[in-house]
Amino acid sequence: MxxxxxxxxxxxxxxxxxxxxxxxxxxxxxxxxxFMHLYIGQEAVSTGLIAARQPQDRVITAxxxxxxxxxCGIPANQVMAELMGKSTGISKGRGxxxxxxxxxxxxxxxxxxxxxxxxxxxxxxxxDKYAGRDGVTICMxxxxxxxxxxxxxxxxxxxxxxxxxxxxxxxxxxxxGTAVERASAVSEIQQKAEGYGMAHExxxxxxxxxxxxxxxxxxxxxxxxxxxxMLEIMTYRFRGHSMGxxxxxxxxxxxxxxxxxxxxxxxxxxxxxxKKATAxxxxxxxxxxxxxxxxxxxxxEASPEPGLDTLFNHVYVEEV
Amino acid sequence: xxxxxxxxxxxxxMWEEMERDPNVxxxxxxxxxxxxxxxxxxGFYDHFGGERVRDTPIAEAAIIGAAIGSAMTGLxxxxxxxxxxxxxxxxxxxxxxxxxxHYMFGGQFVLPLVIRAVGGGGRQLGATxxxxxxxxxxxxxxxxxxxxxxxADAKGLLKASIRSNDPVLFIExxxxxxxxxxVPDGDYIVPIGKSTIQRPGKDVTIVTYSKGLEISMKAAxxxxxxxxxxxxxxxxxxxxxxxxxxxxxxxxxxxxxxxEEGWKSYGVGAEVSSRIYEQAFDYVDAPVVRVAQKxxxxxxxxxxxxxxxxxxxxxxxxxxxxx
Ligand SMILES: Cc1ncc(C[n+]2csc(CCOP(=O)(O)OP(=O)(O)O)c2C)c(N)n1
Ligand SMILES: [Mg+2]
Numbered sequence: 001m002x003x004x005x006x007x008x009x010x011x012x013x014x015x016x017x018x019x020x021x022x023x024x025x026x027x028x029x030x031x032x033x034x035f036m037h038l039y040i041g042q043e044a045v046s047t048g049l050i051a052a053r054q055p056q057d058r059v060i061t062a063x064x065x066x067x068x069x070x071x072c073g074i075p076a077n078q079v080m081a082e083l084m085g086k087s088t089g090i091s092k093g094r095g096x097x098x099x100x101x102x103x104x105x106x107x108x109x110x111x112x113x114x115x116x117x118x119x120x121x122x123x124x125x126x127x128d129k130y131a132g133r134d135g136v137t138i139c140m141x142x143x144x145x146x147x148x149x150x151x152x153x154x155x156x157x158x159x160x161x162x163x164x165x166x167x168x169x170x171x172x173x174x175x176x177g178t179a180v181e182r183a184s185a186v187s188e189i190q191q192k193a194e195g196y197g198m199a200h201e202x203x204x205x206x207x208x209x210x211x212x213x214x215x216x217x218x219x220x221x222x223x224x225x226x227x228x229x230m231l232e233i234m235t236y237r238f239r240g241h242s243m244g245x246x247x248x249x250x251x252x253x254x255x256x257x258x259x260x261x262x263x264x265x266x267x268x269x270x271x272x273x274x275k276k277a278t279a280x281x282x283x284x285x286x287x288x289x290x291x292x293x294x295x296x297x298x299x300x301e302a303s304p305e306p307g308l309d310t311l312f313n314h315v316y317v318e319e320v
Numbered sequence: 321x322x323x324x325x326x327x328x329x330x331x332x333x334m335w336e337e338m339e340r341d342p343n344v345x346x347x348x349x350x351x352x353x354x355x356x357x358x359x360x361x362x363g364f365y366d367h368f369g370g371e372r373v374r375d376t377p378i379a380e381a382a383i384i385g386a387a388i389g390s391a392m393t394g395l396x397x398x399x400x401x402x403x404x405x406x407x408x409x410x411x412x413x414x415x416x417x418x419x420x421x422h423y424m425f426g427g428q429f430v431l432p433l434v435i436r437a438v439g440g441g442g443r444q445l446g447a448t449x450x451x452x453x454x455x456x457x458x459x460x461x462x463x464x465x466x467x468x469x470x471x472a473d474a475k476g477l478l479k480a481s482i483r484s485n486d487p488v489l490f491i492e493x494x495x496x497x498x499x500x501x502x503v504p505d506g507d508y509i510v511p512i513g514k515s516t517i518q519r520p521g522k523d524v525t526i527v528t529y530s531k532g533l534e535i536s537m538k539a540a541x542x543x544x545x546x547x548x549x550x551x552x553x554x555x556x557x558x559x560x561x562x563x564x565x566x567x568x569x570x571x572x573x574x575x576x577x578x579x580e581e582g583w584k585s586y587g588v589g590a591e592v593s594s595r596i597y598e599q600a601f602d603y604v605d606a607p608v609v610r611v612a613q614k615x616x617x618x619x620x621x622x623x624x625x626x627x628x629x630x631x632x633x634x635x636x637x638x639x640x641x642x643x
Contacts, residue, residue: 034446094619094621149379175378178350184377305623311628315615
């Protein structure tokens with residue numbers, strides 16, 4: 001990977017982090033409502049994974065979607081405006097934190113019903129295969145989602161129909177407060193791919209380059225027509241499940257231990273240690289990301305609310 | 321008698337029933353260690369242990385299916401769906417199994433099962449997490465569907481549901497959890513399938529339940545300032561539906577407004593207004609008016625969402641329309 005691309009990945013990860021920190025403050029201030037699930041700690045996953053896609057590759061994920069939205073190229077302005085429910089938001093203020101999408105950037109949404117988007121991913125891939133396009137659908141989901149029927153039905157179908165899907169499990173060890181071993185018959189989620197005859201790999205999700213390399217390989221394998229594959233990306237969320245999580249289910253020391261592997265810190269050490277960038281250059285990137293988030297907040301604050309007369313827009317495509 | 325919240329009343333009902341009957345147990349997502357995602361089962365796990373307060377994987381079909389199976393063996397499960405929006409992921413088990421097994425096998429299978437699920441909008445949770453689909457479930461014979469509007473009814477009806485030998489869907493509303501009211505201590509039972517008058521009046525009948533009760537009470541206060549006395553009938557149970565008190569009230573007032581949080585089309589208001597026309601046609605002085613949610617998936621934006629939800633002012637306007 002060339003230096004410019006490495007620095008861009010660093011910028012993206014810092015941008016996601018700052019944007020969400022700012023989002024958390026705005027939530028406390030009552031400017032963002034509903035459920036908001038932060039990606040802090042998991043930035044290397046969307047950043048490495050989506051950097052490895054081609055423009056024709058689709059991305060679909062669950063409700064923990066701000067980072068994914070940024071990685072897919074949605075400007076921070078539109079992400080922030082959506083968080084604040086403004087008409088300039090990427091979903092025009094209708095979706096909120098959990099429901100961002102941008103068809104022009106091949107991002108097919110954050111979806112809030114656990115596991116429900118997995119069969120959709122099979123369908124997106126079917127669309128590409130049917131039309132003879134060579135796109136791969138990258139479907140992200142939590143380890144908790146692998147216990148619901150949707151997961152099993154979708155994986156099976158994707159294999160039976162040899163669909164071009166890359167199934168990407170973000171194993172952050174918990175589904176809300178339930179540790180993976182309390183909810184899943186096997187704690188190593190990649191084993192579930194075995195049952196569907198799929199190639200699979202476990203990847204260190206705190207290392208953006210490891211994610212990138214594994215994703216590159218897996219995406220191109222799927223593109224070659226060999227059918228679906230699975231990546232299990234080991235990661236950790238540093239914050240609560242959503243805003244207002246009392247976090248009774250894990251110890252502070254456990255979180256601390258993972259924070260020592262902060263994906264941004266890990267990448268910083270790699271870049272400076274391997275003389276890819278100076279600490280000063282990285283600091284400049286951090287300053288830029290911070291300024292961009294500040295601009296996004298200003299943009300969102302200044303944006304208009306959706307007009308009440310637009311309530312019925314988009315219920316149907318056609319006039320009813 | 322104590323003045324407690326709806327949340328506490330629901331919690332108290334389950335706690336007392338679990339103390340009383342060792343066959344009563346709870347299963348659901350985050351009901352144990354977390355203490356319930358709406359804190360309704362807070363403290364249960366520590367007191368009753370993991371055998372009786374069972375955290376489940378995210379697997380709604382398995383939660384309801386396993387609850388049904390265990391009920392068929394004589395246990396009395398309380399299955400908590402984290403929200404009613406996830407009932408759709410367990411729809412087959414609710415509709416094709418729970419509602420039918422007793423009848424279809426000639427009465428052999430008995431399912432003393434309670435499904436608790438919280439619903440409602442107004443919290444900016446977006447379209448998939450804000451629904452009030454009560455009427456859908458009330459459509460199915462074989463299922464009892466209950467939705468209380470006061471803490472006392474919540475306690476009394478939940479206890480009755482746990483003791484019922486039929487499958488019960490018990491629908492709560494998240495924005496009512498903090499509502500306070502007088503609740504009798506100990507063994508307080510409200511029989512299932514009985515409507516009640518929550519506010520006496522003579523000028524107009526407002527028929528409602530759950531969140532609609534709060535909205536209607538506010539509207540009634542507004543109307544009282546102008547000397548209009550609304551009588552509020554709280555259905556409490558959607559199936560079985562006790563239409564008697566509605567008809568009785570209507571025969572007195574000759575005018576009715578029906579208030580529900582869910583969508584209007586094919587809703588609770590449609591059912592109730594039809595019963596009024598069927599059973600009290602000669603008493604109708606004005607067309608029955610329904611107040612309900614605008615027919616859109618609920619948006620995230622706060623103002624937009626509020627504009628789609630029924631408000632006290634809508635009820636006031638509807639009453640003025642029928643008077
Ligand atoms: C069908 C369904 N059941 C329950 C929920 C509530 N819920 C939202 S997120 C979540 C935990 C999901 O955990 P995981 O898949 O591991 O993803 P993570 O939050 O860790 O990213 C639950 C139970 C839901 N949204 N949909
Ligand atoms: Mg998880």
